[in-house]
Amino acid sequence: MSGPRQAVLVLLVCGMIGQVEAAGAEVLAFDEAERQLIESHGPWPPAPRHDPSNRVSGNPDAIELGRHLYFDAELSIDGSMSCATCHIPKTGLGDGLATGKGREQLSRNTPHLFNLAYSRWYGWGGGADSLWAQSIRPIMAPLEMAATPTHVVTRIKDQPLLSCLYQKTFGSPVAGHGEQEGLVNAAKSLAAFQETMVTGRTSFDAFRDALLAGDSNSADQYPVEAQRGLKLFVGKGQCSLCHFGPQFTNGEFGDVGIPHFHGKGVVDKGRYGGIQNLQKTPYSLAGPFSDDGTEKTARKTRHVTLQDRNWGEFKTPSLRNVAETAPYMHNGSLPTLDAVVRHYSEIDEARLHVDGEKILKPLHLSVQETGDLVAFLKSLSAPLVQPINEDMTAAECSPGHTNQRP
Ligand code: HEC
Ligand code: HEC
Structure with missing residues (x-):
């Protein structure tokens, strides 16, 4: 007689076990210090940022001009390459090569x-202090697009769509502007376009928010390997000390023991060369082309000083x-994330700056810990919020008609 009731009970119990197993997962215990660091890596996405040094930052016409x-x-001087030749949308906006390939092999990734x-700074050595200034570099670099201000202005003047979009964005034809100003305006449009390349919410962001909200049903969707990797990232690995905040970077410079020699006796000066460039270029926030009348943004550039430790x-x-x-x-x-984690795991302290932060120590991670940290790093990926439109045919421009914000 107890048959049916037993069956129901068995079903119930199985159902419950099933549920626990389906959720699959567990949420590791994170202590207060860990939770605070995890919190500091969000929220995401951040509020849109307008660049005060670029008057067309966020302007839909400028974004469209920049895209073209x-x-x-x-x-480029000979029609051989565009930004997209090296910053390829399909390969993570890089080129997948160890170092870039311009007219010759370049020395940086x-x-x-x-x-x-x-x-805050742009380029591996921080040689530019704004996105528009950084966008001038490849246009003029002899080993890259090798152009001149005259070439850029002539190209915009002669191409009907570019010329129309330029006039709409800046209020007068490019021919009415000086050549340097025309070049800077092109770079400011390129910057406005690049500002739209914001990545979406990742599985890490979902976990962070769920953990803080005490929502364990959502938090346990995050693979336990990634949770263990996160623990290492904010804990024993001390990665958060430099890769901090929602962007996972302090925006500054460091030495993690990657050799800075390339080729026979040639040294990449790193931040040292970057500061030297900032101090001499007219294209900086402290120069005449910034649109920030308050001069606030120029301060970081004026205050930067050259120090020996900036080498490498x-x-x-x-x-x-x-x-x-x-x-x-x-x-x-370093070809893979696994190789990066192993680099930190076995880091050679003798190679680090003597006066550098004494943060990095060999971590001697086990195979499982290495895999966990890689699983965490992989959980930081998401597609662009606004996919890049590579279609150049559909564009229309008539002076006076204002494009809608995309
Ligand atoms: C020949 C390959 C090549 C071309 C073409 C190229 N780039 Fe780059 N880009 C690089 C390399 C290499 C670096 C690193 C340079 C450095 O550290 O000084 C870089 C760095 C950058 C950065 C700095 C990113 C950061 O994280 O700080 C920006 C922005 C950028 N490029 C935008 C552009 C734009 C815009 C164009 C087109 C006008 C362009 N690039 C054309 C290879 C290229
Ligand atoms: C002392 C500051 C510092 C600490 C601590 C640190 N990093 Fe880095 N990380 C850097 C710097 C600086 C670079 C670039 C070095 C270079 O190119 O020479 C870098 C590069 C990387 C890269 C390569 C990214 C790319 O796009 O090329 C990864 C991945 C990375 N770090 C992960 C980690 C992890 C994981 C940890 C903890 C085990 C960690 N970092 C600890 C400063 C740091």
Whole structure:
């Protein structure tokens, strides 16, 4: 007689076990210090940022002009390359190569262009202090697009769509502007376009928010390996000390023991060369082309001083979408995330700056810990919020008609 009731009970119990197993997962215990650090890596996405030094930052016409310039090989002196030749949308906005390939082999890795509106310095050595200034470098670099201000202005003047978009964005034809001003305006449009390259919410962001809200049903969706990796990232690994905040970078420079020699006796000066460039270029926030009348943004550049320790320091990269941007480091010498984690695990302290932060110590991670940290790094990926439109045919421009915000 107890048959049916027993069956129901068995079903219930099985159902409950089933539920626990389906959720599959557990949420590790994180102590208060860990929770605070995890909290500091969000929220995401950040509020949109307007660049006060660029008057067309966020302007839909400028974004459209920048998009066309980005894919325009005729911007280079001989029609051979555009920004998209090296910063390829399909390969994480980099080129997948150890070091970039211009007219000759370049000495630095091509970085991705994700979330750059929020950066403080640009380039591995921080040779530029704004996204528009950084966008001038490849146009003029002899080993890259090798153009001149005259070439850029002539290209915009002669191409009907570019010329129309320029006039709409800046209120007068490019011919009415000086050549340097025309070049800077092109770069400001390129910057406005790159500012739209914001990545979306990742499984880490969902976990962070659920953990803080005490929502264990959502938190347990995050793989337990990634949770263990996160524990290492904020704890024993001390990675958060440099890769901190929602962007996973302090926006500054460091030395993590990657050699800065390339070729026979040639040294990459890193941040040292970057500061030298900042101090001499007219294209900086302290120069005549910044649109920030308050001069507030110029302060960081005016206050920077050259120090010996800047030799061989490189920008701490953001780790959002890091799984999409192999190979790694300023010289592209580490092919995989596994290799990066093993580098930190076995770091040679003798190679680090003597006066550098004494943060890095060999971590001697086990095989499982290495895999956990890699699983965590992989959980920082998400597609762009606004996918890049590579279609150049549909564009229309008539002076007077204002494009809608995309
Ligand atoms: C020949 C390959 C090549 C081309 C073409 C190229 N880049 Fe780059 N880009 C690089 C390399 C290499 C670096 C790193 C340079 C450095 O550290 O000084 C870089 C760095 C950058 C950065 C700095 C990113 C950061 O994280 O700080 C931005 C922004 C950028 N490029 C935008 C552009 C734009 C815009 C164009 C087109 C006008 C362009 N690039 C064309 C190879 C290229
Ligand atoms: C002392 C500051 C510091 C600490 C601590 C630190 N990093 Fe870095 N990280 C950097 C700098 C600086 C670079 C770039 C170095 C270079 O290119 O020469 C970098 C590069 C990376 C890269 C390559 C990203 C790319 O796009 O090329 C990854 C991945 C990374 N770090 C992960 C970690 C992890 C994981 C930890 C903890 C085990 C960690 N970092 C600890 C400063 C730091």
